[in-house]
Amino acid sequence: MAEPIIDSLLLRLLIAFGIGALIGLEREQAESGGTFAGSRTFPLFALIGAIVQAFFPELLPVTVLAIALPLTVAYAGKILTEGDVGLTTLTAAILTVLLGALTAHSERGALFAIVVGGIVTVLLSAKPTIHGLVDQIDEHERRASLKFILVVFVVLPILPDRELDVLYGLNPRFVWLMVGFVTGLSFVSYVLGRVVGAERGIALTGILGGFVSSTATTVSMAERTREAPDLYEISSFSIIVASIVMFPRALLEIAVVNPSLLPRVVVPLGVMTGIGILIAGVVYWQSTREPAVETDLKNPFRLRPALFFGAVFAIVLLVSQSANSWFGDSGIYATAFLSGLADVDAITLTLSALEADGEISPSVATTGIVIGAIANTLMKAGLAWLLGTVKLGRRVTVALGIVSVLGIAVVVL
Template sequence: MVEPGADPLGLLVFRVAIAFGIGALIGMEREQSDSGGTFAGSRTFPLFGLLGALVQAFFPAMLPVALVAIAVPLTVAYAGKIWIERDVGLTTLTVAQLTVVLGALTTHSERGAVLAIIVGGVVTVLLSEKGTVHQFADRIAEPERRASVKFILVVLVVLPLMPDRELDALYGLNPRFVWLMVVFVTGLSFAAYVLARTVGARRGIALTGVLGGFVSSTATTVSMAERASETPPLYRVCAFSTIVASIVMFPRALIEIAVVNRALLPYVAVPLGAMTGIGAAVAAVVYRRGATGADIDTEIENPFRLQPALFFGAVFALVLLVSESAHSWLGASGIYATAFLSGLADVDAITLTLSRLAAEGEIPRSVAAIGIVIGAIANTLVKIGLAWLLGTRELARIVLVALGAASVAGLLFVVAA
């Protein structure tokens, strides 16, 4: 963020202007909202932002008092709105108070100003997409909502309680790190799930494969194989979605590596990128040869469920322990064997494990990179096997060619290394 030079007054004016801009942005959205415009709009919200910025700049200790003081007239105005319009929505009232806080953040610090800009933008988008948000909520069944709420509550309650240190009773595992990885992987899947449910029936087979792969490539493969068995003429469509879902696993692994150990990215970007490119090229050929004749949906389950999350946590902890022991006893070959066996069940666990071990200096980065590629190859072979076992022969042949070629590319990297 570019700010004026060293002039304190210029800097303050700049920060106050940011607060005004955030308030104006939110205010314009509320002005256009049927439920918010009559309560507070394009003139009132910039004043909320200015109030927060000026109080924080000159009377920071009075900010809580200012929030309480402004809550009184806001409540009175809101009560009048309910009386006149019979609208009991709390969104505008809540956003009004949030705007004061965002204004205060702008003059609190440079980091606070950047955060205020980001949050202000997110809030504006969230408010403007009211219809989309409600449509998404309506698509989620009641059991899914309850499962999501339970999972989020467990995350919020359990994560702060987890000890952030290695425990001898758990063979040196750090409970908070293990649970944090569970939350990260599940959150990555949930983001794709939200997008899938938001897009809904409008998504085509390409997007179905991509989103299904980010949520669960294995589940997508099983779903497509079963669909091909039920309706054999759709085998090309199902094969395309299966291939796309499977190769999405490689970019997903790159995202996980970037979060846990960014220094490892250069070692895995080429092999995983090659595997993605080759799989995508074959998928494009399948797409051109008739996969566009019909769209097909995938049964994507809500990943915010406690039982699968706990299962992944147990697998991740086990793989972490086994990998450390295997490296101590057998060296690099032990890591590779563990990576292959782990990859048969879940590629996320071995990816996160080896990224963490390489970050801590327990294993060389080159060994971690080879292990991650081996895990990806093993998981890809599982997808091929599922296509043969559950799908039609035509589906299995196409999947074998695409994912087999991707696996060979990864294997060449392993051999060359």
């Protein structure tokens, strides 16, 4: 049998050269790195790492040290002559040597080096964007984010990874892991919104708002519409889009927690997403082409909301297990509806986990997740009526009502 092409040493050397060239081109274009090392030097770093790993693997630590020492001296000279004290290029150079070594280590190492090399290049080229984002984040947000990340990484390893009787069978580490996952998902969208700017378009306002918090988006849009009734068309579009984005978000959570359930849930939620997009498109073309309305979204890396979600998730998990034992499928559905009114993430993760453990059937988990999503969708319509205007409430209710009815029809049929 022929060996996989990536096992060819020549190909791996070419991959190492390509990774080094990619990083080197970026560094040569950078004002701070181009004079120190660029498009010629970085490929050489990668080739050195690959060759040493391929033929003299035991000498790799010595090689890295031998390269690091003259690099440090050269960079010290750069600091003296140019006054640049940044360590980015020096760090990238050492990392390039290690990436080159990875390409020669194994097939998995080569694939890993390609992925990491791409990430490193993007990270290096995104310097203005990253610095701009940091400048936009105030001190309070920065401290809140650091506190949350610290708590997540410190607490997670010490939590027991087993079901505890004192917690009525809950697995503390699983609960906290879900807290970090959901919050991290929201933070990615939050950062994207800060980098791109929601003012770029009302579609982006709704999409980012839906991934961070569709409820917060709905409340913000409804309140702004009450202040300026003429904004009801733009606001209704943003609310509808934010509500629809909730469905792909739920599918992403299911794919992480219980991939085997995804093929069943993707049908009803996929139909709801598709119909929702069509309706949102109609609403968009009927709306005026005014600038987007900003949403009041807060940094999701905050400890109190995360703890609140953890408590909600734990309660929903316990209630769902008890409801299934006491009332069967109907208990699951009732719990899904009531939980969905408050938070669709909790019931989605709960039913995915229960189905993975064999406590409920795939059909019950699918129906429960759809019921929770519909309940949360209808709650958005209620908020539009309660906090917004009649026109806003009517338009949002018609759009989300159609989506909900179709979702129920798909599940029933």
